[in-house]
Amino acid sequence: MQEIxxxxxxxxxLQEEMRRDDKILIMGEDIGPxxxxxxxxxxxxxxxxxxxxxxxxxxxxxxxxxxxxxAITGYRPIAEIMFADFLGVCFDQIVNSIAKHRFMxxxxxxxxxxxxxxxxxGLRFGAQHSQTGESWLLSVPxxxxxxxxxxxxxxxxxxxxxxxxxxxxxxxxxxxLSTKGPVDIGGPIPPLxxxxxxxxxxxxxxxxxxxMVGRALEAAELLAKDGIEAEVIDIRxxxxxxxxxxxESVRKTNILVTVEEQAQIxxxxxxxxxxxxxxxxxxxDAPPARVTLPDYPVPYSPPLEDAAIPSPERIAATVKSLV
Amino acid sequence: xxxxxxxxxxxxxxxxxLTDKDRLDLFRxxxxxxxxxxxxxxxxxxxxxxxxxxLCQGQEAVSAGTGIVFREDDYIGYTYRGHGIxxxxxxxxxxxxxxLFGRETGxxxxxxxxxxxTDIDKGLIGAFGIVGGGLPVSVGAGVTAQLNGRGQIxxxxxxxxxxxxxxxxxxMNIAQVWKLPVLFICExxxxxxxxxxxxxxxxxxxxxRAKGYExxxxxxDGNDVEAVYAATAEAAGRARAGGGPTFIECxxxxxxxxxxxxxxxxxxxxxxxxxxxxxxxxxxEAALIKRxxxxxxxxxxxxxxxxxxxxxxxxxxxxxxWPDAGIDFQALTFA
Numbered sequence: 001m002q003e004i005x006x007x008x009x010x011x012x013x014l015q016e017e018m019r020r021d022d023k024i025l026i027m028g029e030d031i032g033p034x035x036x037x038x039x040x041x042x043x044x045x046x047x048x049x050x051x052x053x054x055x056x057x058x059x060x061x062x063x064x065x066x067x068x069x070x071a072i073t074g075y076r077p078i079a080e081i082m083f084a085d086f087l088g089v090c091f092d093q094i095v096n097s098i099a100k101h102r103f104m105x106x107x108x109x110x111x112x113x114x115x116x117x118x119x120x121x122g123l124r125f126g127a128q129h130s131q132t133g134e135s136w137l138l139s140v141p142x143x144x145x146x147x148x149x150x151x152x153x154x155x156x157x158x159x160x161x162x163x164x165x166x167x168x169x170x171x172x173x174x175x176x177l178s179t180k181g182p183v184d185i186g187g188p189i190p191p192l193x194x195x196x197x198x199x200x201x202x203x204x205x206x207x208x209x210x211x212m213v214g215r216a217l218e219a220a221e222l223l224a225k226d227g228i229e230a231e232v233i234d235i236r237x238x239x240x241x242x243x244x245x246x247x248e249s250v251r252k253t254n255i256l257v258t259v260e261e262q263a264q265i266x267x268x269x270x271x272x273x274x275x276x277x278x279x280x281x282x283x284x285d286a287p288p289a290r291v292t293l294p295d296y297p298v299p300y301s302p303p304l305e306d307a308a309i310p311s312p313e314r315i316a317a318t319v320k321s322l323v
Numbered sequence: 324x325x326x327x328x329x330x331x332x333x334x335x336x337x338x339x340x341l342t343d344k345d346r347l348d349l350f351r352x353x354x355x356x357x358x359x360x361x362x363x364x365x366x367x368x369x370x371x372x373x374x375x376x377x378l379c380q381g382q383e384a385v386s387a388g389t390g391i392v393f394r395e396d397d398y399i400g401y402t403y404r405g406h407g408i409x410x411x412x413x414x415x416x417x418x419x420x421x422x423l424f425g426r427e428t429g430x431x432x433x434x435x436x437x438x439x440x441t442d443i444d445k446g447l448i449g450a451f452g453i454v455g456g457g458l459p460v461s462v463g464a465g466v467t468a469q470l471n472g473r474g475q476i477x478x479x480x481x482x483x484x485x486x487x488x489x490x491x492x493x494x495m496n497i498a499q500v501w502k503l504p505v506l507f508i509c510e511x512x513x514x515x516x517x518x519x520x521x522x523x524x525x526x527x528x529x530x531x532r533a534k535g536y537e538x539x540x541x542x543x544d545g546n547d548v549e550a551v552y553a554a555t556a557e558a559a560g561r562a563r564a565g566g567g568p569t570f571i572e573c574x575x576x577x578x579x580x581x582x583x584x585x586x587x588x589x590x591x592x593x594x595x596x597x598x599x600x601x602x603x604x605x606x607x608e609a610a611l612i613k614r615x616x617x618x619x620x621x622x623x624x625x626x627x628x629x630x631x632x633x634x635x636x637x638x639x640x641x642x643x644x645w646p647d648a649g650i651d652f653q654a655l656t657f658a
Contacts, residue, residue, distance in 0.1 A: 025470075051470060062459045062493030069463020072399055072448055075470070077463070091555060092490070096453050104439040107655040109449070134628065142656055166657055257373030270481070 001182035006148075009155035009183050010040045010116075010172065014078070016186075018048055020078065024162060025052040027063045028080030028268045038177055052252050060090035064115065068098050069165075071113040076162060079178045083132035084119025084171060091136075098167045099142035114161045120173035120192055120211055121261060126321075127297035130305075132210060132261045134171050136236055144192055145239040147171040151181040153236065156190040163189060173210040197249065201229035201283055204255035204319045207246055207272055209235050212259040218312035219319065228242035228323055236291050238268050243275040250276050250295055254285040259310050264292040286322040291315050343548065343616055349391060350547050350611055353604045354626050356407045358633040359416060363406065363423060363437075367583050371641055372423045376437040377404040381578035384603035385480075385510050386411040388551025389571075392559050393478065398448050398464035400457040401480040403438035404510075404577075405450045408480055414442050416633060420640035428643040434484040434655075454515075455485040457569025458494035465503035465568070478506040479491040484515025486532050487524060495570070499536045504562035506555065507538075507570045509531075510545060516581045517589055533570035546603040549610075575603075583613070621633040 004012065018024045027045065028036070034053035035042035045053040056063040067077040081087055087094065094115065101111050134147050144166060148154040149232065154172060160241040161168035195207065199220050208216040213234045220230040231249050235241075250256050256276055258269030273288035291310045299305055341349075342543050360378045367376055379386070382404075390411030393399060401408050411418060414430060414620045422429030423437045430442050438452040448464055451457030461479030468475035485491050486509065513520050520527050533540035539561065543550045551573055558569035576598035580587035587595075611617035 035456060047483040054466075054501075057493070057496055059493035059497065061490050062462065062497045065456070065490065065494070066463030066466060066497065069398075069400075069448070069460040069465070070467050071463070072443065072460075073464045075467055092453055092456060093459060096452065097449075099454055101441075101449060102656045104431060104435040105441040105443065105449070106429070106434045107658070108431070109443045141652065162437020244636070 001313065003180055004151055004183050005178055005180050006151045006154050007038065007040055007177040009151035010158060011042060012183070012185060013155045013158035014041065014044060015047070017159055017270035018044070018052065023074065024076045024078065025054065025070070026078040026080060027054040027056050027057055027067065029058055029082050031055060031080055036080065037038055038174060040118070041080065048208050049166055060086050061093055064090040065093040065097060067113045067115070068093065068101060068111055071111040072101065072109050076112045076163065077147060078114040081115060081117040083129045085128050085131050087117055087133050087136060092138060095140050098222065099140045102166065110165045111158070111167050112150070112165045114168070114170060116158070116170045116172060118172045118174050120175050121298045122175040122211065124166060124300060124302060124305060126300040130298035132171060132173065134209060134238060134260070135262055135266055137169060138268060138271070142167070143239055144168040144169070144237070146192055146237045147209045147235070149176070149210050149234050151179065151233070152183045155183045155185070156187070157192060157236070160192045161190045164192060168192065170208065175211045192293055193237045193240050195236050196234045197231060197246050198234050199232040200228070201231035201253065203228045203253055203323050204230045204257060205233060205249040205253045206230050206257045206259060206315065206319065207233045207235050208259040209268070210261060212261050213308060215310060215312050216259050217314055219315035222316040223319055226320070230319055235268070235272070241268070241271060241275070243272055243279070246272060247276045247280040250280045251283045255319070256284065256288040257291060257315070257322070258321050259291045259315055259318050261309060262293055263295050264290050266294065267292055289318050289322060330581065337560065338553055341552065346392065346487045346597040346611060346616055349387050349552070350607050350617065351629065352387040352390065352411055353548060353607065354437060354629045356383040356386055356410045358602055358629040359410050359419070359628070359638055360406060362420070362633040364638045365459065366424070366563055366621070366637055369471060372437060373425055373606050374436065375582045375584065376423065377582050379404050379407040379577060380596065381602065382510055382575045383407055384548035384551050384607070385508070385545050385573045388548040389478065389508055389555045391552060392555045393446070394475065395445065395566040396473065398446050398461065398468065398475065398477040399625050400448050400461035400464065400477070401450050402457060402482065403450060403452045404442060404482065409440045409442070409447055412445050412447055414440065414445060414447060417639050420637045421643050424640050425645070426640060426643035427646045428640065430497060433646040455481065455488035455490035458490050459484065462494045462498050462503060462505060465505035466501065468504045469501070476504040476506060476559055476562045478508055480508045480510060483509065483513065483520050483524070483529055486529050487515070494540060495532070495536045498568040502565070502567040505568040506558050506562060506576045507568060508555070509570065509572045510575055511572055512575050512577045514577070514581065514590070517585060519589070528572070530572045531553050532571065538570050538571070540554070540570040542572040542574065545575030546601050546606060548603060
């Protein structure tokens with residue numbers, strides 16, 4: 001295990017995979033000599049050259065669509081979306097082309113491509129540069145959608161995504177880029193599906209994604225001081241969504257709280273709540289609760305933004321109100 | 324309608340002259356595409372084709388004239404009005420009909436349908452139902468062609484309407500900046516769905532679009548199959564040699580409406596009449612008779628043969644079983 005940042009973990013995965021397979025290439029805005037606005041591609045251009053590390057025009061429809069063209073003709077492209085918010089610009093390519101191409105061909109045309117989208121709030125970027133976007137593509141069959149919450153997950157899931165033979169959307173979080181954690185460099189490729197229990201507990205199940213995982217763990221610390229043991233689960237993958245282990249946890253704790261950095265309506269928390277209710281209805285001691293952003297865009301001003309993002313205190317208070 | 328030809332901007336590659344056999348092949352291919360589409364139309368009225376379908380009668384010279392240029396390892400992207408290029412590329416007609424009929428033996432197992440005929444083994448990388456949606460994908464195939472370094476090209480077919488959507492401009496820009504071996508083949512049939520080009524676009528000569536990207540461009544009579552061939556062959560030669568993309572505007576006309584529910588009453592009957600008089604198959608038949616490569620009787624025999632072949636393929640397709648309704652989506656798309 002090596003202690004590195006989330007940013008270094010992304011870079012390590014890219015380097016390692018690109019060294020392993022010369023069919024892998026990466027495209028995006030300012031990712032060449034500049035190394036990427038968030039420095040997630042630093043050194044790639046120098047090592048792999050302009051053919052495999054391609055600076056694109058500011059044209060997400062163009063280069064994300066081009067990723068599909070590369071993927072169906074023998075390459076394994078990675079497209080970096082500088083801010084996840086810009087997924088809105090290439091929505092058609094993802095939803096109508098990338099997600100459906102293999103299906104429409106009767107399964108014959110494989111599309112091994114990765115879209116990395118760096119999203120999330122907390123850095124004072126305002127409403128158009130702070131969205132996680134994690135649920136925007138949730139209703140689209142044909143996509144795999146993952147959301148790494150730690151350096152180890154970022155490293156492992158990106159490697160797994162690059163090796164997958166189908167389109168994978170990797171949501172990264174810019175507030176996590178500088179966070180450090182142990183990473184199993186060169187370790188086994190983790191699955192792209194399934195949640196992971198990060199802290200065991202018997203009194204409540206708290207499921208979170210991306211930057212909210214850390215806050216849920218902090219909330220669990222606060223709750224422990226009051227004698228409440230929360231089980232914290234990182235959902236990891238939104239598509240396919242495996243709620244089996246979450247239901248398993250709820251059968252033990254009888255309480256379900258989801259935490260996500262997006263508005264409640266249309267979020268993944270609703271789907272988790274529905275699926276757990278379907279499979280573990282008799283075990284729930286309270287209605288599932290969802291801790292989310294308020295139902296307005298992310299505001300700019302620091303106190304406003306801080307108040308909008310679910311805090312450990314808010315998560316803990318929600319759990320407390322149910323147990 | 325006079326067809327104009329713009330001068331290409333770069334030194335031209337040599338174009339292989341057509342042989343007499345090529346000419347007869349081109350004629351037969353146009354007839355085959357026509358008869359395929361006529362059979363689709365007949366089948367639609369019989370209830371064998373479902374939903375909608377977009378026919379290309381009148382535009383056969385574009386499919387045949389470009390199709391003869393492509394190599395087996397080239398990548399071809401197209402649209403929902405793409406049956407013509409699929410047939411020109413050698414897609415099995417029975418498998419194409421079966422796909423349109425939603426049958427198990429369809430080229431995509433009946434999952435794709437009329438708008439999504441795809442046959443990756445023949446370089447037919449995909450039919451895109453969203454206007455302009457296929458252009459960036461063809462640009463990606465163009466990157467593959469460039470990286471492979473074997474002189475492959477990527478060609479992408481689209482209509483006049485697509486030149487108004489952002490994907491077109493992003494694709495043109497990237498292709499030119501990266502000097503990709505991509506042929507942008509615009510079938511300008513003057514109508515985007517039900518609306519004439521002058522209501523939606525600042526000019527009718529879409530070759531002007533290429534100027535903004537400093538891309539080599541040529542405008543040809545899209546109903547003259549040899550003109551289409553010459554322009555495409557020249558552009559392909561340039562692209563294979565590393566000379567970058569070309570925008571090829573083929574001025575043409577669809578004989579039918581936008582889709583099967585469209586009687587196309589919005590068109591001036593005089594305009595329709597003028598274009599029907601310039602039917603690409605009739606024009607070429609007359610040209611080949613003049614060259615003494617064809618007689619009226621021989622032409623009729625070719626038409627009869629192709630009609631019978633398409634009818635037979637369609638009948639075999641119609642007898643094919645439906646797909647299994649218990650389709651395993653996970654296995655189909657994630658295995």
